[in-house]
Each structure stands twice: as structure tokens, then as C-alpha cells.
Amino acid sequence: MKTMQFIAVCALLAGASATFAHGNISHTSAPIIKEQKAWGIAGDAKNAQRTITLNMTDDMRFAPSHFSVKKGETLNLRVVNKGQVMHEMVLGTQASLDEHAQMMLKYPGMEHAEPYMAHVAPGQSENLVWSFNRAGNFDFACLIAGHYQAGMTGRFTVTE
Incomplete structure (x- = not known):
């Protein structure tokens, strides 16, 4: 009986480690679930009107740290990790x-596997396609432990 309990616990832990394992690789492509958020909704690449490149560096900064879009605009956000450690947007x-x-x-x-998140390995890039269908001021950040606390944040403005 104890062997069965041990096997069950190991199976649960293995599943949990897969769920919570950032590792050092970028996310794989998965079906995009379009869920309306306060800051917009996942977009289709074929509808992207332009591309903005956002660079992430090991000094815990984004460049640019602010961008503006018009309400209704779909963008391809090209998220580039210029650093030596994992970053995300x-x-x-x-x-x-x-x-x-x-x-x-x-x-x-x-x-992270949501369409409003890009987890990028050092020296790599990922594309995040987003439809900015809500006006306002919103934020973006690298939420890897310590990066957000070090000020790795930015802001975007969606105008009418």
C-alpha cells in the first residue's frame, strides 16, 4: 500500500513540476485561447497592422519602455531577449x-502559456500578436522572480 501511495505522490509531483517549470527554453506553440482582457484580446498574425520590437536586457529594462497604439489596432510585438538570462514580457x-x-x-x-505573455530564452525572440480593443493606459513587465522587483516594467497607451 505504501508503494502505491509513493507512486501516486511521485506522479503528482512530476505533473506539478511540468506545470511550474519555466526551464531555459521558450514556450512552444499551443492553440491560442481568445479571452477578452481589460487590455485587449489575442489577435491573428494576418491582421497585424505593424510590428513593434521590444528588447529585454539583463539590466532589467525594456527598450522601448513605452509604446502607443490606436484602439482597434492589432500589433505583432516582437519580444527580443538581448540578455544572458531568461526574460519575459x-x-x-x-x-x-x-x-x-x-x-x-x-x-x-x-x-506561462497565455497569449498575452512571451517567455524568451537568452538570444532568442518570440512574437506576441495582440488586438488592442480597449482604450486606456496599461502595463507590461517581466515577472520572473526578482526582475519585476528590479523595475523591469513598461507601459502602453491605447488611444481612441
């Missing part, structure tokens, strides 16, 4: 990013 509100950052401190290997 997560779109959101200040509140959603604060909440997620706290989770990342508790579970530093937590995996």
Missing part, C-alpha cells in the same frame, strides 16, 4: 501584474 494592468508577480515569487518556475 507579460501584458496586463498594474493590479494583474502585481498579483502575478507575487505568485512568481512563491512559484518561480511557474509556466
Whole structure:
């Protein structure tokens, strides 16, 4: 009986480590679930009107740290990791990013697979296609433990 319990616990832990394992590779492509967020909704690459390149560096900064879009515009955000460590870009509100950052401190290997997140290995890039269908000021950040706390944040403005 104890052997069965041990096997069950090992299976659960193996599943948990797969769920929370950032590792050192970028995310794989998965079906995109389009869910309306306060800051927009996942877009289709064929509808992208332009591309903005966002560079991430090991000095815990984004360049540019601010970008503007018009409401209704779909962008291809090309997220480039110019550093030597893993970085990510997560779109959101200040509140959603604060909440997620706290989770990342508790579970530093937590995996991200949402369409408003790009997890990028050193020297690599990923494309994030987003439709900015809500006006306002919103934020983005690297939520890897310690990066957000070091100020790796940015802001985007969606105008009418």
C-alpha cells in the first residue's frame, strides 16, 4: 500500500513540476485561447497592422519602455531577449501584474502559456500578436522572480 501511495505522490509531483517549470527554453506553440482582457484580446498574425520590437536586457529594462497604439489596432510585438538570462514580457494592468508577480515569487518556475505573455530564452525572440480593443493606459513587465522587483516594467497607451 505504501508503494502505491509513493507512486501516486511521485506522479503528482512530476505533473506539478511540468506545470511550474519555466526551464531555459521558450514556450512552444499551443492553440491560442481568445479571452477578452481589460487590455485587449489575442489577435491573428494576418491582421497585424505593424510590428513593434521590444528588447529585454539583463539590466532589467525594456527598450522601448513605452509604446502607443490606436484602439482597434492589432500589433505583432516582437519580444527580443538581448540578455544572458531568461526574460519575459507579460501584458496586463498594474493590479494583474502585481498579483502575478507575487505568485512568481512563491512559484518561480511557474509556466506561462497565455497569449498575452512571451517567455524568451537568452538570444532568442518570440512574437506576441495582440488586438488592442480597449482604450486606456496599461502595463507590461517581466515577472520572473526578482526582475519585476528590479523595475523591469513598461507601459502602453491605447488611444481612441
